[in-house]
């Protein structure tokens with residue numbers, strides 16, 4: 001369902017504006033079509049390794065539905081879940097995982113490993129590459145901007161360095177020759 005991934009993308013955009021890697025997620029109750037949990041990546045600002053979009057969305061969904069099981073629920077997430085989030089999906093008994101962009105570095109649904117195919121006591125259905133272009137574009141925009149910022153920071157640091165080098169060359173701080 002496109003509208004759910006669109007909402008996940010809106011949440012990812014908020015994360016982007018907060019300076020976070022832009023990932024958003026929603027948990028949907030399939031029988032009512034209602035969004036019961038929303039989350040976005042907050043790792044930097046929360047200073048917390050657990051603050052991934054999926055964990056935030058699952059946490060809210062558990063509070064909304066009043067239990068650790070999330071039956072008849074699907075999760076829509078803009079980026080392929082990492083091992084921690086795949087684990088949280090298994091532990092919350094979510095029926096279906098629908099993700100956008102593939103993550104070849106830590107995606108554990110299909111890319112680095114296929115965690116949901118391992119013989120755990122529970123496994124959801126997986127759909128990868130759903131609205132992939134929009135999801136991947138937001139991420140590549142973010143990383144391009146980050147690289148530009150880093151480059152600019154480097155450039156602005158150079159003149160200061162030159163000044164101090166010149167200062168030293170004048171011999172002001174140099175010890176007298178013996």
Ligand SMILES: [Zn+2]
Pocket residue numbers: 052053054081082083084085086
């Ligand atoms: Zn994760």
